[in-house]
Every structure is written in C-alpha cells, then in structure tokens.
Amino acid sequence: MKKFASCIALLFCVFCRPAVAALSIEIVGGGENQIPIAVVPFESDAPGVSSVIAADLARCGMFKMIDPGSDQTHDIAQVSFPGWKTKGADALVIGGIYPAAGGQFEVRFRLLDVAKQVQLAGFSYTVSKDQFRLTAHRIADVIYQQMTGDQGIFSTKIAYILKREKRFELQVADADGYGAQAVVSVASPIISPAWSPDGSKIAYVSFEQGKAVVYVQDLLSGKRHVVANYRGSNSAPAWSPDGKDIAFTLSRDGHSRIHIVNEAGGNPRLVEASPGISTEPSFSPDGQQIIFTSDRGGSPQIYRIAVSGGPAERLTFEGTYNVSPHYSPDGKSFIYLERNSGHFNVAEQDFATGQSQLLTDEDLDQSPTFAPNGKLILYASIYGGRGILAVVSTDGRIKQRLTMQSGDIREPAWGPFVK
Amino acid sequence: MKKMMFSALLVSLLAACGSQPTKEAAKAPEQKAAAAAATKPVAVNPLNDPNNILSHRSVYYDFDKSIVKDEYKPMVKAHSEYLVGHASAKVQLQGNCDERGSREYNLALGQRRADSVKKLMEAAGVSGAQVSTVSYGSEKPRAAGHNEEAWAQNRRTDIVYQSE
Incomplete structure (x- = not known):
C-alpha cells in the first residue's frame, strides 16, 4: 500500500475547554x-x-x-x-x-x-x-x-468517549477532529454513544448510578433524561430510523434481552424471549429488522429478527466470535467485529451473497461505526498502548488514525448527515 | 491500592491480636484510625483474615466463559456458608471482563459471570435476598495492560460484602 502519509497538527476552537486536547489525524494508506x-x-x-x-x-x-x-x-x-x-x-x-x-x-x-x-x-x-x-x-x-457520485461526510460530526485518568467524557467533534466539545463529563465509565437520526441527541450508557443506565442527551439544550433504568443492566441503545424508539438491552429477568422503548420513556417491549445473551441491536434503514449479537448457539454470532418478532435468523457462521453488528446506510450489508487467531478486527458482510471481507489488521479493534455515506468506517483500536480511533474505507484501502495528545479515545459513533 | 488495603489489614490484625487493643491503639493514634477504617470489631474478622479462605474474593474465568472452575468452588462454598450463618450479611457479586471484543457483549457476559456465582450460592442455601449482582463489563479493569496477564486478572467476579 502506497504511503503518502501526512500529519496534520490540529488547532482547537476557542469555545473548547482548555483541558481538552486536540485530535490529530495521520493517513496511513492510500487508495488506488x-x-x-x-x-x-x-x-x-x-x-x-x-x-x-x-x-x-x-x-x-x-x-x-x-x-x-x-x-x-x-x-x-x-x-x-x-x-x-x-x-x-x-x-x-x-x-x-x-x-x-x-x-x-x-x-x-x-x-x-x-x-x-x-x-x-x-x-x-x-x-x-x-x-x-x-x-x-x-x-x-x-x-x-x-x-x-457519493455524498460527502466532511460536514458531519463524530462522537466518542475520552477517558483521562478517572474521568470519562462524551465528546462531539467535527468529522476531521476539530472543535471537540465535552457534552457529558463524569467520574464513572460511559459507553455506547448512539446518534439520533436527526443528529440532535445522543443516547449513551453511563455507570454513574453504579450500574449501566441508558440516558439521552439533547445536544442543543444540554439537558438529558433517563430512557431505561430498570433492574439489571440497561445498555446498547440504538435509535429506530424514525427517531421515535430506542432498542436496548435489559438484563432484568436474568437474561440480557433486547427491548424497545419510546425515546420519551414508557413501558419497554420485549422483542424476543431469547435464550442466552442477546445484545447490540442495530435497526435496518427501513426500521423493519434488527440485527444483533447473541450466543444462543454456543458462541457469540450475528442474528437478524423482525422488529415485530418471529424467529431469529443466524447470519455469521465462520469463527467463534462475531459481535457488534451495524447495518450499512443502504441496508445491503453490515459491519461487525470478528475474532481471528486472537486478533479482533472489523469485517463487512454482504446480505445477498453472505460473503464477508476483513477490513482491518490491528490486534484489538473494537466498536465499528459507519459514516453516513457508507464509504468509511470509524472504529476504536489500541495503538502505542493507548486507545485511539481509526478510519478505514469499505474497500479496506484507505486508513487514518485519530489520536489524542493524552488519554484514551474509544467508543466512536459517526453522526448522520446534517441538513 | 491493593498494597494499601493489605497494610491496613495488617495494622488491624496487629491491633486485634493485642491483649489490650484499646491501650495499644491509644499509644498509636494513627494505627487506631487505620484499624477503625478497615474493621470495626475488635475480634479478627474472618472475611479479612488472610489465613481464612473468606478473604479470597475473586472467581477468575477463561475468555468468553462464565463457568465457575472447580478451583474456585471451595471459596464460593465458604462464602455461602458464611452468608447462611450470618443472615444479616449481604454481598454484591460484581462481574467483569477483559477489554477485548465487544464492550456491550462483555457487559452481558459480566452479568452472566456474576449470576453463575449467585446460582452456586443459592444452591448452597443462601437466601436470594442476601445476594445482588451487577456487571461492569470491561469498564472497571483491575489490571491496566493490554496483554494476557492483565486480561486474566480482569475476567472475574468479585464478592463484595455490604459496607465494604
């Protein structure tokens, strides 16, 4: 792969907290x-x-x-x-x-x-x-x-978690890493940020109450509300494409199962009385299907189920660890994390052919998220002993690394197109 | 952190073993404060006695597994017996995972790890009201490294007594 790397030292905007370090971007591969x-x-x-x-x-x-x-x-x-x-x-x-x-x-x-x-x-x-x-x-x-011929993503935003010493911040930045702002800052872990389809809110999981609870943060007002705080763990929020509902995982009956609740709150509906663990829901673009991780077959694999219920269909068969699925924006494929000889890497599988392609090659990749045009994938990795973010094109040819001057960055979520 | 707890334990044991603990403690006010922070009763607390199996609090697992291995069963049994004998004692079982793979799947796996210990305790006659569970997934690692040594430390369920 031809290396035409350049390193761009980024400044940061005046309204950021002074303690927030800038993201810097390094391009580590080039397309043909x-x-x-x-x-x-x-x-x-x-x-x-x-x-x-x-x-x-x-x-x-x-x-x-x-x-x-x-x-x-x-x-x-x-x-x-x-x-x-x-x-x-x-x-x-x-x-x-x-x-x-x-x-x-x-x-x-x-x-x-x-x-x-x-x-x-x-x-x-x-x-x-x-x-x-x-x-x-x-x-x-x-x-x-x-x-x-594809829509550009340069004016979109990304969200991620910055861990620095004992503090965890949910940050939002431009797609090029500029203008990072902390929207939540707490002394306990935060995971799984998920953008609402209109980009105005972010759902996430915080442990500040001593266990996993799902919150929604309104980015304009700065206000937040609890979406799910039932007995057990409440986690893995995913927005329905119409922005009205949130699918999430609840372990209240001793099993981690996917439920759907109105974003404003209310009674969560169990999608499937599944055996074993079911988690990490991702809605299809038409809102009719959910793909998710389940170990009902003995190892974690990706499954698909209709939002209305019915039997779940297994989608991945190779390997013993396939997790963290996300639908592509066009609904034709999904990305996920697979374990390969002790390495954890991002792969993409086509729904029509069932064929999958490995896209990354580091040791400990995690949490892949599609750019809204479906051409790039943002994911977390470990580089130089620290948590970083990286971007790979869906053909696997172009890679970028986004690093912080200090702290670990992880749990990325690429925001939607902004109107 | 671990070191600090250990030295606090030693201090409390020294204080507890003395024939006149009050007097001894009076001679060393700093030690008294440390002892009071670690253990309230004057007698040796079996939960904190390094020679007692009850001072062992962690069940460790293989990657992506939640089965309690045989080597940890005597320890879980000892805690079960303690809980049966001390109806007012309560424990929280805290499930943890190493950093690899999916954080969300790990959160579910950590819950299952905590539940696996809870099931053993309930089978040994412990009241469900004495045992609660929580999963921290891979979010509260005990060891910070990105290697098997650290990961092995982080795949565990901790037995934490209320008021600890």
Missing part, C-alpha cells in the same frame, strides 16, 4: 485510482477555507492532491487549462472570500474539469466568520459528490 485535483489558495483567504477543503480531500484518500505552486488564479476567465493539464490535474478548485453586508462574508468557489474546460459546480455562501470551517467542509462535500 485517486482523482488528481488542485486547490488554488482562495483570494483573501485569511481564515484558511481553501486549506481546510484541501485537507478534507487529501484525508479521504479518494484524491491525489496536485500542488498548485505559486498559482493565484481566482477567476474562471484567467484559468490556464493546458497549464493545469501539464501539472497532471483532472480537476481544479478556485475561489475567494469577500466582504458582504452586515459584517458577513461571501465564500465563492468553482470546481472545474481541466480536460473539458467546463465548470462542474460553483456556489456562493454568505456566512459569518464562525462558519468558515463548516463552509469549507460543505464545499469539500460538494466537490466529493461531484467527483465520486
């Missing part, structure tokens, strides 16, 4: 068939919008970044297409930032096809100065979609 693209530094770009766009495109592994050199083209009329062709660029991004009314700014960009000498996309955004990064991510999303 990368699209050569040049991003010319934007006109009057003191905020660095064009460098954020270039960093997004470089990080996702789909693009080969062509150095624009000292080029200062900002106007389509001045573009020398043959010159860019000589430099090897298939696509070119130009733009600028200009003062607008009311203290705002206009961010303009154009995506150009070098060979055809035509504009592929061009937008203008009027924004306040605290929206420059988000605007840059949105522009990168437009470029990604135009060039690959």
Whole structure:
C-alpha cells in the first residue's frame, strides 16, 4: 500500500475547554485510482477555507492532491487549462472570500474539469466568520459528490468517549477532529454513544448510578433524561430510523434481552424471549429488522429478527466470535467485529451473497461505526498502548488514525448527515 | 491500592491480636484510625483474615466463559456458608471482563459471570435476598495492560460484602 502519509497538527476552537486536547489525524494508506485535483489558495483567504477543503480531500484518500505552486488564479476567465493539464490535474478548485453586508462574508468557489474546460459546480455562501470551517467542509462535500457520485461526510460530526485518568467524557467533534466539545463529563465509565437520526441527541450508557443506565442527551439544550433504568443492566441503545424508539438491552429477568422503548420513556417491549445473551441491536434503514449479537448457539454470532418478532435468523457462521453488528446506510450489508487467531478486527458482510471481507489488521479493534455515506468506517483500536480511533474505507484501502495528545479515545459513533 | 488495603489489614490484625487493643491503639493514634477504617470489631474478622479462605474474593474465568472452575468452588462454598450463618450479611457479586471484543457483549457476559456465582450460592442455601449482582463489563479493569496477564486478572467476579 502506497504511503503518502501526512500529519496534520490540529488547532482547537476557542469555545473548547482548555483541558481538552486536540485530535490529530495521520493517513496511513492510500487508495488506488485517486482523482488528481488542485486547490488554488482562495483570494483573501485569511481564515484558511481553501486549506481546510484541501485537507478534507487529501484525508479521504479518494484524491491525489496536485500542488498548485505559486498559482493565484481566482477567476474562471484567467484559468490556464493546458497549464493545469501539464501539472497532471483532472480537476481544479478556485475561489475567494469577500466582504458582504452586515459584517458577513461571501465564500465563492468553482470546481472545474481541466480536460473539458467546463465548470462542474460553483456556489456562493454568505456566512459569518464562525462558519468558515463548516463552509469549507460543505464545499469539500460538494466537490466529493461531484467527483465520486457519493455524498460527502466532511460536514458531519463524530462522537466518542475520552477517558483521562478517572474521568470519562462524551465528546462531539467535527468529522476531521476539530472543535471537540465535552457534552457529558463524569467520574464513572460511559459507553455506547448512539446518534439520533436527526443528529440532535445522543443516547449513551453511563455507570454513574453504579450500574449501566441508558440516558439521552439533547445536544442543543444540554439537558438529558433517563430512557431505561430498570433492574439489571440497561445498555446498547440504538435509535429506530424514525427517531421515535430506542432498542436496548435489559438484563432484568436474568437474561440480557433486547427491548424497545419510546425515546420519551414508557413501558419497554420485549422483542424476543431469547435464550442466552442477546445484545447490540442495530435497526435496518427501513426500521423493519434488527440485527444483533447473541450466543444462543454456543458462541457469540450475528442474528437478524423482525422488529415485530418471529424467529431469529443466524447470519455469521465462520469463527467463534462475531459481535457488534451495524447495518450499512443502504441496508445491503453490515459491519461487525470478528475474532481471528486472537486478533479482533472489523469485517463487512454482504446480505445477498453472505460473503464477508476483513477490513482491518490491528490486534484489538473494537466498536465499528459507519459514516453516513457508507464509504468509511470509524472504529476504536489500541495503538502505542493507548486507545485511539481509526478510519478505514469499505474497500479496506484507505486508513487514518485519530489520536489524542493524552488519554484514551474509544467508543466512536459517526453522526448522520446534517441538513 | 491493593498494597494499601493489605497494610491496613495488617495494622488491624496487629491491633486485634493485642491483649489490650484499646491501650495499644491509644499509644498509636494513627494505627487506631487505620484499624477503625478497615474493621470495626475488635475480634479478627474472618472475611479479612488472610489465613481464612473468606478473604479470597475473586472467581477468575477463561475468555468468553462464565463457568465457575472447580478451583474456585471451595471459596464460593465458604462464602455461602458464611452468608447462611450470618443472615444479616449481604454481598454484591460484581462481574467483569477483559477489554477485548465487544464492550456491550462483555457487559452481558459480566452479568452472566456474576449470576453463575449467585446460582452456586443459592444452591448452597443462601437466601436470594442476601445476594445482588451487577456487571461492569470491561469498564472497571483491575489490571491496566493490554496483554494476557492483565486480561486474566480482569475476567472475574468479585464478592463484595455490604459496607465494604
């Protein structure tokens, strides 16, 4: 695998707690068939919008970044297409930032096809100065979609747990690791964050009451409420696609079984009076099915059951430890964690063919989560003796590592597309 | 932490073994404080006596297993007998797992580990009201390393007496 690694030291935003260390990202692999693209530094770009766009495109592994050199083209009329062709660029991004009314700014960009000498996309955004990064991510999303046909994920958010000494924080950050903010900070373990489908809430499991209890945190109001605190462990929350219900695991009758409860609370409904352990529910995109982990057959494997009940169907047969399933956003496959000769790695299995593909190769991978476009998978791992996050593309070719300056990061959850 | 508890135990034993513990303790106020923190009664508490099997509190497991191995059964039996003989005593069985694999599956497995010890106790005649269970999954590891030595320490059920 060709290594074109670069390390981006990230700054962090002014509204973060000073104690919060920045995430840094290292790209450890590159895809084949990368699209050569040049991003010319934007006109009057003191905020660095064009460098954020270039960093997004470089990080996702789909693009080969062509150095624009000292080029200062900002106007389509001045573009020398043959010159860019000589430099090897298939696509070119130009733009600028200009003062607008009311203290705002206009961010303009154009995506150009070098060979055809035509504009592929061009937008203008009027924004306040605290929206420059988000605007840059949105522009990168437009470029990604135009060039690959898939929706970009640069303007989405990720959540994860940071453990530092005795404290556990549920943090939310931009997909590139910037702007990390603690939304929950407690002195006992937190696991299993899960985004609501509209991105406004996060369900999670906290041990602050001395055992596992499911909470939902509202990200806008900062308020939270208990969703499930019944006798036994309450854990593994998963949102239904309509955002109304939460499936979770409850051990109150001596068995860990999957229940469904309204997000606002109420009486949980048992999905299946299953033998053995049933946990880690994940809803299908149409909300009709749940895949989950169960050891009813003697070892933990992935099963599928209709939300309305009925018999469970076993989906994994190879190996003695297949856990942590998540439906792909298109519902055609699922990712899970498998144990292979003592190693724990992320794999993806196709529903139609039953074929699975191993995607990672570290020793102790954990907790895989799909990007909302289904093209990348974020997961936890141990690297250098510390908990880190890593990203792999669904073809296994592109990898990134996200590390903290201090502490362990784990339990990632990739947020939905933001409207 | 373990070391500190052990030295506190020693101090309490020294204090308890003295013929005039009150007087001795008065000579050493610091020791008295440590002893009071560790054990309230003056007599040796069998639960904390290193020579008593009751001072052993952990059942260890193989990876992804919850069966109580034969080597731990005498210890669980001793605690069962103690609980039968002390109807007011209560224990919490705390199930734990190593860090590998799924945290959520481990939470369920830790519950099953705690339940496996509870079943043995109930079979030995202990009232269910004296035994509660909780799972910490892989969230409260005793050993911090990422190797088999640490993992073996972390796959366990702890027997914790109320007021401990």
